[in-house]
Amino acid sequence: MAARSNTAKREAKPAPGPTGIPAVSGAPKLDRLIHERLRLGILSALSVNQTLTFIELKKLLETSDGNLSVHARKLEEAGYVACTKGFEGRVPRTEYRLTASGRRALERYLDHMEALIQAMRDK
Numbered sequence: 001m002a003a004r005s006n007t008a009k010r011e012a013k014p015a016p017g018p019t020g021i022p023a024v025s026g027a028p029k030l031d032r033l034i035h036e037r038l039r040l041g042i043l044s045a046l047s048v049n050q051t052l053t054f055i056e057l058k059k060l061l062e063t064s065d066g067n068l069s070v071h072a073r074k075l076e077e078a079g080y081v082a083c084t085k086g087f088e089g090r091v092p093r094t095e096y097r098l099t100a101s102g103r104r105a106l107e108r109y110l111d112h113m114e115a116l117i118q119a120m121r122d123k
Contacts, residue, residue: 033078034109038063038071043080043106046098054094072096080105 034040041061045052052060058068075081080102084095098106 030112031109039075047106051095051097
């Protein structure tokens with residue numbers, strides 16, 4: 001029979017990743033598309049509002065036309081956001097809504113962030 005060491009057994013913790021944050025085993029990869037601040041803001045705002053216009057999003061997120069347009073288009077191309085363009089009188093109106101796949105992607109992202117937060121608290 002081999003001799004046992006008197007040192008106490010340590011709880012195994014995930015090895016830190018390149019950022020120094022422990023890797024969360026089984027956690028999905030971070031969705032880089034959503035992780036960008038403005039895109040996360042768009043999805044978050046749409047998750048609590050059925051629809052928002054371009055102007056409403058611009059005011060809410062305090063951003064420029066060009067910046068909002070670029071980020072909204074990326075979310076639209078990914079299928080996370082649906083865009084409807086029309087006119088209100090003679091004024092163009094662009095309206096956004098969160099798609100089912102966008103809601104699922106946001107939920108996965110939030111679950112991942114919660115797992116990272118929990119891992120740091122358990123440290």
